[in-house]
Amino acid sequence: MKVCNEGFEQEFMDENRDMYAIALTQNVLSGRWKYFILWYLKGERRRYTDIKKFLGDLSQGSLTKQLKELENDGVIKRDVYPEVPPRVEYSLTDKGNKLLPILEKMEDFGKEYGEKP
CATH class of the missing domain: 1.10.10.10 (Winged helix-like DNA-binding domain superfamily/Winged helix DNA-binding domain)
Structure with a gap:
């Protein structure tokens, strides 16, 4: 599941799983x-x-x-x-x-x- 148009670099996702999880949830609910x-x-x-x-x-x-x-x-x-x-x-x-x-x-x-x- 893509979190934003540009996506996140794998390094960012690995180092910031909590922020990535929040961004993913926000993306699902955005609209x-x-x-x-x-x-x-x-x-x-x-x-x-x-x-x-x-x-x-x-x-x-x-x-x-x-x-x-x-x-x-x-x-x-x-x-x-x-x-x-x-x-x-x-x-x-x-x-x-x-x-x-x-x-x-x-x-x-x-x-x-x-x-x-």
Whole structure:
């Protein structure tokens, strides 16, 4: 899995495994909507149209890009059912479920330190 466009030199990765691990995780989660997609898929399979409706004004192209990246990184699974019209559902993989505690910690931080109404 590539961490950035240029990648890291092997020497850097060997000497800085902790930083590399953080960069790798950040790369998987990078993207404005990925956090919300993962959170929305928590514990439930969702159809493309449901995800699109949940995210509101997000363009079809942007959503498709984010979903493909998450699928390529192995954190979500895409199932296509041969129906007319085709039904597509997304769900978290085991790898995707392992990201949920990170999102939960982000939620906790936001609740504790975010602006109070």
